[in-house]
Amino acid sequence: MSITHSLTTSLSSSSSAFLAPSSFNSRGQVSLPVKSVSICKCVATPEAETAYKTGVTRNPNMGKLQAGYLFPEIARRRSAHLLKYPDAKVISLGIGDTTEPIPEVITDAMSKRSHALSTIEGYSGYGAEQGEKPLRRALASTFYSDLGIEEDDIFVSDGAKCDISRLQIVFGSNVKMAVQDPSYPAYVDSSVIMGQTGLYQKDVEKFANIEYMRCNPENGFFPDLSSISRPDIIFFCSPNNPTGAAATREQLTQLVQFAKDNGSIVIHDSAYAMYISGDNPRSIFEIPGAKEVAIETSSFSKYAGFTGVRLGWTVVPKQLLFSDGFPVAKDFNRIVCTCFNGASNISQAGGLACLSPDGLKAMRDVIGFYKENTDIIMETFDSLGFKVYGGKDAPYVWVHFPGRSSWDVFAEILEKTHVVTTPGSGFGPGGEGFIRVSAFGHRENVLEACRRFKQLYK
């Protein structure tokens, strides 16, 4: 999953001007991490010289992070671009933010719940942090029927990104992570924040103590598991963000076996599972033995356009145990009860409506629309002679620009076509040489963006 556009909060009006100078040249060769670090230090120094400081030491894990989070950085560059070209009609195919309206069958349920909250009989206060029982039951029967997942294995959340962070709290600072490379930045960043990693190594663009499992065209975007050292936790997203690759049944079986052999836990992110076209598994629990080694996290964001409404879920099977036999689900439940207060009851009413026959059809229609967008983008780059990946099972197209820096390609496309994409290296060193083009957009915007791509690269 991806996250919002937003600018980093300005520290003061003067620093805002500094952070977005009108003369900013987004095609500069200086690498992003270095530039950002300099900016941060410069901004902090004037205040440090004269201002009162507390005696609280900054969390050293925060200091390990590189730059800001990827998508706010892209938003910052987009804003700088608009300062340079105030009249430009910018089309954003960067962040994976849904754009089409939420189907009425779903918004009606949320509206109805809103009104019910102003009645004596319809008012509800705190819900169970784990989510409302009818919703957990519907999730179990809709997505996990015949897979042995019960409603009490399911924890409803306010989104997969929040659950990734809560899972990291469960595991704590003394575990080693493996991630696909490239992959969604929240896995790596939350690992850094929790203290599971060493410092960032600029030469290889990796954090120490994270196992980066390279996924590229040469290995079909599935890692060579025999070449990695044992991790405690494996974050695995399928269909993958940013590559769009969906793992086959054989590949997921291999992953589950690897986890079992190594005593690892797989956190399977299935946020894009409903975009799968073929017969690849949509849940890791379709693989026998997965309940003893895997957790699955998912979201309504990309299915129902709930990116701003906020609803997701995580499955932690009872059979998943720590090395001392303690159930992982018990610790997750404790974190959910102590660090969270449940998803919004209005969002949960919407989620329940999504899982009705009408709701499911409505979601499939919206997903179908975005898949048509994806086809348009794929055909465009394919016709321009690029090597194009993803697209079939995900609303992202992964385009190869061999030999070029992905931030340079991002800057070139933004400068010349006023289209925002996402540079591949923002997803890890394995993303270098690629850009991700999101298919979330109104049809006319996607068509216009593709016309601009053809104009630029014909």
Next chain:
Amino acid sequence: MSITHSLTTPLSSSSSAFLAPSSFNCRGQVSLPVKSVSICKCVATPEAETAYKTGVNRNPNMGKLQAGYLFPEIARRRSAHLLKYPDAKVISLGIGDTTEPIPEVITDAMSKRSHALSTIEGYSGYGAEQGEKPLRRALASTFYSDLGIEEDDIFVSDGAKCDISRLQIVFGSNVKMAVQDPSYPAYVDSSVIMGQTGLFQKNVEKFANIEYMRCNPENGFFPDLSSISRPDIIFFCSPNNPTGAVATREQLTQLVQFAKDNGSIVIHDSAYAMYISGDNPRSIFEIPGAKEVAIETSSFSKYAGFTGVRLGWTVVPKQLLFSDGFPVAKDFNRIVCTCFNGASNISQAGGLACLSPEGLKAMRDVIGFYKENTNIIMETFDSLGFKVYGGKDAPYVWVHFPGRSSWDVFAEILEKTHVVTTPGSGFGPGGEGFIRVSAFGHRENVLEACRRFKQLYK
């Protein structure tokens, strides 16, 4: 703030029966922590003997936690009570969960936003993680006008409990906490979870490395700051949960000065500020110098009945700096961008409506209703000869039962009157000998509960 009723997810149907035996005697003298630990070990053992276990070690910080979280434990005892007395009409004045409908001016706004999401022009996807600008602006002008807090100092959240956890992530594992004793359990528990503490010391019922600032009738429920050793972070809730005590301007000035002298950061929880009757400060930022030492976190839960809707905010002033001069707000912003995806857009529409003139009046009316409930409860216990505290500035009454275990009093009241309260020791060792009675409830339930108290203690 308090949280929901919920039972810990049962691990299996057989363990469920074990956890709630019909013969359970909740007046037993065995201390809670020991009992719960035994239960956990017993439940885990059978699976451990035969089940596959991963090689991932359990987070040792999770192992330090005592029992389950307070409110699920109370819910468990309530359920056990209902098994024993299936026809009992239980009245819950335990968890501080709002009960009255949300005013229509607010639910109308949420319903309207829900419908807008199904239109092309009204649809919105990801919002800024920091919250929608109109809402941040309204919060600044409504609660912090003339206090020098700007809209970009305000971060909208899905509730104060979630923000407490996110703040703990910002600070990391190498800080020392101070809490009021008694206080809301989420401060201590989140500190344990993040690795800031040592083990639980049963003899004093405290976690090592947490500074418990005793608040009792003898010191007017404000700690003797000269007797505590320097903490990095001070969690301070005013009006306080569970005691209901509100700090005076002089006391808050003393607190800010203490923080300044010691280089500490105060996290001021103002979740109950709108219940303040007199002219005591409603925000810590009314104290000069607070912007350099304090953060404030608050919520719509107890003002608008948003306990299930989920909306709160945290103020992190730009002037608040770590010891190296780095702004705390920048790190909080990073955590919010990486570990959170924003509050629900529907909840935010509701929050904005709360801050309109009609919304503010509606909230004051609801708060007024609960304050009348509080008066009824206070008068009841006062007339029965008990020493009663709180109530004036908070929807909680703190009743002294000298020489008695608070869990015993809780059990006695539940057994004999079928009313759920909250044992004071659930809020820390300083809570022993008291019970908290919540004023959230329908009027007829509060009146009935008070009749039962009179029947029991007359």
